[in-house]
Amino acid sequence: MRRAVLDATLDLLHRDGLNGVAVADVAAAAGVHETSIYRRWGKKENLIVEALLDEAEELIPIPDTGTLRDDLTAYATSLTTYLMSPIGTAFDRALAALGDDPASVHTRSQYWQARTARSTSIVTRAIERGEIADVDPLRVIQMLVAPLHFRVVMTHEPLTPDLPAQVVDIVLNGLKGGPEVAGSK
Amino acid sequence: MRRAVLDATLDLLHRDGLNGVAVADVAAAAGVHETSIYRRWGKKENLIVEALLDEAEELIPIPDTGTLRDDLTAYATSLTTYLMSPIGTAFDRALAALGDDPASVHTRSQYWQARTARSTSIVTRAIERGEIADVDPLRVIQMLVAPLHFRVVMTHEPLTPDLPAQVVDIVLNGLKGGPEVAGSK
Numbered sequence: 001m002r003r004a005v006l007d008a009t010l011d012l013l014h015r016d017g018l019n020g021v022a023v024a025d026v027a028a029a030a031g032v033h034e035t036s037i038y039r040r041w042g043k044k045e046n047l048i049v050e051a052l053l054d055e056a057e058e059l060i061p062i063p064d065t066g067t068l069r070d071d072l073t074a075y076a077t078s079l080t081t082y083l084m085s086p087i088g089t090a091f092d093r094a095l096a097a098l099g100d101d102p103a104s105v106h107t108r109s110q111y112w113q114a115r116t117a118r119s120t121s122i123v124t125r126a127i128e129r130g131e132i133a134d135v136d137p138l139r140v141i142q143m144l145v146a147p148l149h150f151r152v153v154m155t156h157e158p159l160t161p162d163l164p165a166q167v168v169d170i171v172l173n174g175l176k177g178g179p180e181v182a183g184s185k
Numbered sequence: 186m187r188r189a190v191l192d193a194t195l196d197l198l199h200r201d202g203l204n205g206v207a208v209a210d211v212a213a214a215a216g217v218h219e220t221s222i223y224r225r226w227g228k229k230e231n232l233i234v235e236a237l238l239d240e241a242e243e244l245i246p247i248p249d250t251g252t253l254r255d256d257l258t259a260y261a262t263s264l265t266t267y268l269m270s271p272i273g274t275a276f277d278r279a280l281a282a283l284g285d286d287p288a289s290v291h292t293r294s295q296y297w298q299a300r301t302a303r304s305t306s307i308v309t310r311a312i313e314r315g316e317i318a319d320v321d322p323l324r325v326i327q328m329l330v331a332p333l334h335f336r337v338v339m340t341h342e343p344l345t346p347d348l349p350a351q352v353v354d355i356v357l358n359g360l361k362g363g364p365e366v367a368g369s370k
Contacts, residue, residue: 068360096281096338105341112340132360139332143355146335147327153281154334155297156290170328174359175253175317 004030005037009051014087018094021048049107052091053114056082062118068126069172075122076144076164083152084159096153116141143171189215190222194236199272203279206233234292237276238299241267247303253311254357260307261329261349268337269344281338301326328356 008029012021023044027034041047059082063074082088095111098104116138123137147167151157193214197206208229212219226232244267248259267273280296283289301323308322332352336342 093281096278108339108341135360139351140355140360142332142335143328143352146331147324149335149339150327150331153338154293156293166324167328170325170359171355172359172361174355174357175320175325176357 001030001032001036002040005032005040005047006051006054009047010055013048013051018048018090023047043103045103045107046110049111053111055087056115057118059088062121064122064125068122068131069168071122071126072144072168072171073164075119076148076167079145080148080159080161080164083148089152092149092152119145140171144168186215186217186221187225190217190225190232191236191239194232195240198233198236203233203275208232228288230288230292231295234296238296240272241300242303244273247306249307249310253307253316254353256307256311257329257353257356258349260304261333261352264330265333265344265346265349268333274337277334277337304330325356329353 005026008026009021011029012025021044023034023037026047027037037047041050060075060078063071065071065074083092095108098108119141120137123132123135123140126132127134127137144167148159148163151159190211193211194206196214197210206229208219208222211232212222222232226235245260245263248256250256250259268277280293283293304326305322308317308320308325311317312319312322329352333344333348336344
């Protein structure tokens with residue numbers, strides 16, 4: 001039942017956008033009772049966040065290539081592709097527009113906790129391998145993803161295919177750190 | 186007249202928030218005719234953006250210390266202080282919530298063009314001094330400021346006083362770049 005409801009929710013999200021999804025339509029498309037959805041998810045916002053998190057986990061997988069550079073590049077590349085898609089752009093902007101009412105506060109923290117719990121494992125593994133010093137993995141992931149979200153949400157500049165590699169270069173080597181930076185201008 | 190109107194607008198913005206400012210109140214407080222404001226600024230949104238840009242220029246000055254590290258640290262520190270203030274937090278979130286209607290598109294591009302035209306000079310000067318390779322100054326500034334805006338707008342995590350120095354460390358030296366990083370964990 002969970003899978004059928006999440007798939008129906010995603011179908012409707014892709015077709016009608018974040019504000020166009022009604023629980024009655026999800027129930028009909030998934031072949032379940034509306035009350036079953038409310039019993040499991042409480043309210044529509046929880047269902048939408050779980051569906052979008054579920055999709056993000058599939059579209060932005062956590063790589064494990066053995067090197068931090070390749071992991072960060074793969075992660076930033078699939079995040080860029082996701083954020084450039086219509087649903088990714090719309091969802092990121094909707095997240096930024098969430099208010100301070102209790103439901104929005106809950107949605108926001110639920111979403112980012114789930115996302116960062118997965119993505120920080122990239123950095124944790126690199127520290128365990130001895131590839132980098134013992135830094136805060138969350139800070140590193142935010143240095144990587146913030147410039148991408150910044151464009152989608154704040155300036156609305158397009159994301160470009162060269163952006164992930166440039167961001168990874170700076171996060172790993174900095175502006176003063178090595179030949180990769182000079183080559184990425 | 187311009188100064189009196191901008192000061193009155195800022196006073197009202199600080200008192201009543203972004204949505205609480207009426208042109209009639211600004212005119213009364215500045216001692217000018219409402220029609221004079223409309224003649225000069227066209228509409229309220231333009232006036233508010235100019236007032237906030239004006240305040241940001243004062244509160245987030247562009248330093249020129251002679252070294253890129255000190256310039257970036259001073260800039261990130263005053264930006265952090267601004268973003269932690271009630272009006273800075275509210276304005277950043279209001280910017281993120283702007284839609285795609287023509288007035289919002291105009292406000293957004295006007296704001297970011299004015300801000301980045303000033304801040305990128307920090308990086309341009311460092312390139313001219315030969316301190317760093319010839320990188321895109323806008324990309325560098327976005328690496329610096331995006332993690333701060335990301336917290337204010339996306340995760341609503343508090344900004345901490347150690348954040349500016351940590352972000353500057355990574356932008357300059359990267360995770361693999363030097364002893365400063367190991368010391369900043």
